[in-house]
Amino acid sequence: MEHLMNPLDLSVEEMDKMFDLATDIEHNPEKYRHICDGKRIATCFYEPSTRTRLSFESAMLNLGGQVIGFPDGGVSSAAKGESVADTIRVVSCFADICAMRHPKEGAPYVAAEHSSIPVINAGDGGHQHPTQTLTDLLTIRSMQGRLDNFTIGVCGDLKFGRTTHSLVNALARYEGVKFIFISPPELRIPDYITEMLETKGIEFSEVIRLEDRISELDVLYMTRVQRERFFNEDDYVRLKDFYILTTEKLKSAKESMLILHPLPRVNEIAVDVDSDPRAAYFKQVQYGVYVRMALILTLLGLAPEV
Amino acid sequence: MLNVGKIEEGFVIDHIAAGKSMQIYDHLGLGKLDCSVAIIKNARSVKMGKKDIIKVECPIDTLNLDILPILDRNININVIKDGEIVEKRHLALPREIKNVLKCRNPRCISSIEQGLTHVFYLADEENEIYRCRYCEEKFSESD
Structure with a gap:
């Protein structure tokens, strides 16, 4: 290399x-x-x-x-x-x-x-953003003990969020990884990623509400709605608060679920989630x-x- | 049937889908060449009903025809030398295309970097999808 x-x-x-x-x-x-x-x-x-x-x-x-x-x-x-x-x-x-x-x-x-x-x-x-991907994978491997056979939910800005594109490409190579993409329709994952998953026969679904599928997840990957990726300020303001993880939403999640975030966080993860043992985003920085x-x-x- | 005279050296680009010849004219940059070009629109065709044909009189090493199968897979090319057909080409999709297509993604480095070779690669042969080497944006024919 x-x-x-x-x-x-x-x-x-x-x-x-x-x-x-x-x-x-x-x-x-x-x-x-x-x-x-x-x-x-x-x-x-x-x-x-x-x-x-x-x-x-x-x-x-x-x-x-x-x-x-x-x-x-x-x-x-x-x-x-x-x-x-x-x-x-x-x-x-x-x-x-x-x-x-x-x-x-x-x-x-x-x-x-x-x-x-x-x-x-x-x-x-x-x-x-390959080094963010390596970070994410190392965090999952170190904290979950494996990189295969789990379900990951990727939530937020999936259209412009480069971290999610790299992450999906890398995880798609491991056995038994299922993807649930959670985003507003305006920010859905690009077609070249879904085409790749379809070609490889990898299971994925796209949903709008985080609450509907959070109970199935082993890993929840939250992302920020990035202001600089929008051409238009009105669109940013309308969408930025769409997906916020709260302690309330976490009640239906698995006890072992890992919460990851590439950071910086704006408000998509409520601050009181930080003390939840499932919150792994600051350990992720060290990894x-x-x-x-x-x-x-x-x-x-x-x-x-x- | 309209007749256009024979050419001594050049190409007859045949079986173009009716109405597409001007797009091909533009993509091949024929307007910039100092040579004779005949465009025949809506010619009668047994196979296609109607078709377009372009005849270009030029040295046969002048034109880069790589883009043609991307625009229309059914095109046939007759290469003419000394007034005779010396080769019939049915072009396959090239693995890589250099400096023919331009990426339309405004966020791509190719939109600002000076002297950069524009490269598209064949990402999906079955669905005929080309992507920019730098940003992976899909090439769309309507571009």
Whole structure:
């Protein structure tokens, strides 16, 4: 693996290997403290994302490496009109690996085509967000003990929510995973995802109300209705409160159900849900650091056998 | 039947669905070529009832015809050299198409990146679906 653009760049075996490494990092952090001494990651973020950027930077610092980069396209040479291809050629001279977020879909793919260092897609518009997917899968695997034979409900903005697209693509490769998509009709999952599920003969359904199916779920994946994905403010205001998880709705859910969320949360999960033992979204952030550490090591060819 | 004279070198694009010839004219960029082009609309056809035909007189290495099967699977192409048909082509769907289609997704990097090769790949052969290499947006013929 040279770059990571899409969760499907990794085979199931490669993913499992990476999760084994992430789990070893979780349990033996000392072993990895200097493994990236002298290495640098460039975090090239053309749109702000505090959480993902800090997670990558924290991952590299935990490995003993260093961090350079920019947090926003407005402060980079992109603001002067530089192409992605030129930017990555320059960044390749400064760093050993690059994590790129860009508002335009496919931008990290263009970067990878022109790069001499590994490029990680850290989110490209409404398209893919593979490291969030790795985070989600590692969280489910670590907390549920398996990645097969369970039912996941994906709720909220499924049209523009790139995290959900990547997640569904990755989980579709495991045996016996059933999907329940819960969204308003305006924000339903794109056709290329449902076409893929139909082609593979994977069971899925689309519903409008969370309450109707919450009792069937082993994992509930909540997402934010993102303001920046709407062309029109009125549509955003009308839809943003459509799906809110409350302690009341949780009463009919399984005791073992995991509640995940890519964060940041606005109000789609009521604050009093945070104290419910099923709430796993802050642990998910910690798993995100472990899996990014594992990914950096793998792409740099520094991953030890575990 | 209307007759258009023979061409010495070029292509006869035949069995075009009636009414589609101008779309093909545009997609092939024939308006920009300095060569003779004849468009025959609604010609009588035993097989199709009505059909369109385009004749293009040009060196045979001038035109990239990759897009034709995407626009109309029934098209036949006769390649003409020295006034004779030297090849009959029934084009298969190409696995990849470069710099012929443009992605219409305003959120795609191909909408702003300079010098980028526009690439579409055949995602689903049975349903003839092409997707943008960068953003995976489906190509729609009406584009």
